[in-house]
Amino acid sequence: MNLSWKEVNWTTVLFLIISPFVAIGGIVYIAVYSEFHPATIALTIFMIFATGMSITGGYHRLFSHKSYEANKLVRWLYTFFGSAALEMSVIEWSYDHRNHHRYVDHDRDPYAITKGFWFAHIFWLFRKRGTGDRENVDLNLVQDLWKDPVLRFQHKFYMPVAIFSSFVFPAAIAALWGDFLGGLLIAGVARAVWVQQATFCINSVCHHLGTQPYSDRHTARDSWITALITYGEGYHNYHHEFPVDYRNGIRRWQYDPTKWLIFALSKLGMTWNLKRIPDEKILASKMEMQEKQLAALSVKKAQTTGFAEGVAAMRESGEKTLVRIQERFDELAKTMKEMRKAKKSRTEMKGLRKKLIRTYRLHEQKAVELMRQISSERTPATA
Numbered sequence: 001m002n003l004s005w006k007e008v009n010w011t012t013v014l015f016l017i018i019s020p021f022v023a024i025g026g027i028v029y030i031a032v033y034s035e036f037h038p039a040t041i042a043l044t045i046f047m048i049f050a051t052g053m054s055i056t057g058g059y060h061r062l063f064s065h066k067s068y069e070a071n072k073l074v075r076w077l078y079t080f081f082g083s084a085a086l087e088m089s090v091i092e093w094s095y096d097h098r099n100h101h102r103y104v105d106h107d108r109d110p111y112a113i114t115k116g117f118w119f120a121h122i123f124w125l126f127r128k129r130g131t132g133d134r135e136n137v138d139l140n141l142v143q144d145l146w147k148d149p150v151l152r153f154q155h156k157f158y159m160p161v162a163i164f165s166s167f168v169f170p171a172a173i174a175a176l177w178g179d180f181l182g183g184l185l186i187a188g189v190a191r192a193v194w195v196q197q198a199t200f201c202i203n204s205v206c207h208h209l210g211t212q213p214y215s216d217r218h219t220a221r222d223s224w225i226t227a228l229i230t231y232g233e234g235y236h237n238y239h240h241e242f243p244v245d246y247r248n249g250i251r252r253w254q255y256d257p258t259k260w261l262i263f264a265l266s267k268l269g270m271t272w273n274l275k276r277i278p279d280e281k282i283l284a285s286k287m288e289m290q291e292k293q294l295a296a297l298s299v300k301k302a303q304t305t306g307f308a309e310g311v312a313a314m315r316e317s318g319e320k321t322l323v324r325i326q327e328r329f330d331e332l333a334k335t336m337k338e339m340r341k342a343k344k345s346r347t348e349m350k351g352l353r354k355k356l357i358r359t360y361r362l363h364e365q366k367a368v369e370l371m372r373q374i375s376s377e378r379t380p381a382t383a
């Protein structure tokens with residue numbers, strides 16, 4: 001990364017370097033000279049989730065992607081607690097994030113993983129906005145957000161708002177039980193450092209570790225391990241493929257507390273219009289990816305073993321079966337779309353969805369079987 005002194009964002013750099021030392025020093029100081037107050041620990045846990053999920057549920061899924069709508073109170077809370085993550089204003093954050101999706105892995109992607117793991121994690125922040133590869137400014141990209149007076153206010157007074165929500169607020173709360181310093185150092189500084197590193201992982205680890213079940217057109221990956229530290233954003237391959245879905249982990253059991261929060265708020269009438277990608281579309285993407293992997297595997301096998309004929313014949317018969325399943329799948333998906341349009345009853349839709357999933361499972365089974373066969377095929381002993 002070529003960076004001249006003038007192009008360095010010194011405020012950010014100094015904060016990112018100094019704050020982890022203050023956090024560790026603070027924890028050690030309190031452990032040695034004082035004690036961890038249980039109420040302050042509870043406040044810290046609350047702040048970890050409130051600030052982290054204001055980034056994932058607010059900055060990300062609501063403001064950047066508009067994957068659902070929320071009432072004023074929720075938008076206010078997201079803006080207040082999101083400021084405490086010290087990751088810039090909603091307008092700036094969303095501007096970068098929309099560019100990330102639009103130009104993913106390319107030069108204009110502000111945190112392109114193709115420029116290196118640490119660049120995507122933290123080094124991209126070292127450059128001042130408006131210089132080098134951060135110089136492109138297209139305000140139309142966030143025109144909708146400028147219209148919101150709350151977001152305009154937060155953008156204009158970002159520094160005081162951020163300092164207040166990140167440090168003054170937890171310190172003042174903890175002062176209620178006589179632990180001002182614990183509130184400032186643990187629920188304030190240490191918590192901010194933790195939330196920053198956890199959310200930075202979305203740009204680095206989530207483009208590095210895991211599988212690509214939905215698409216390989218970008219580097220984003222799905223992993224439950226990263227989901228655990230990123231409030232559910234670890235299902236990043238799905239997210240890049242379907243960014244308007246309010247969920248990242250689409251299975252009910254997948255750890256995505258951000259999705260659970262949005263869903264729970266919808267039950268209270270505070271969020272609505274939660275967008276979901278139809279099942280048939282998701283399964284079709286998975287099918288396409290599996291076929292791609294299968295094709296790549298048989299080509300590789302034929303090349304490395306020189307056992308082309310057998311593999312080709314096996315692939316051909318397998319592919320014919322897959323095509324038949326695919327046709328059945330497409331038919332069902334089409335019917336489902338029509339039924340959804342006609343707003344058919346839930347039970348009717350449920351029956352059809354079951355059939356669709358069964359067809360997909362059949363495909364998956366066949367594809368896995370075929371992959372296993374191809375990879376276990378040995379080169380015949382030369383006669």
Ligand SMILES: [Zn+2]
Nearest residue numbers: 202203220236
């Ligand atoms: Zn990404």
Ligand SMILES: [Zn+2]
Nearest residue numbers: 060097101243
């Ligand atoms: Zn996104």
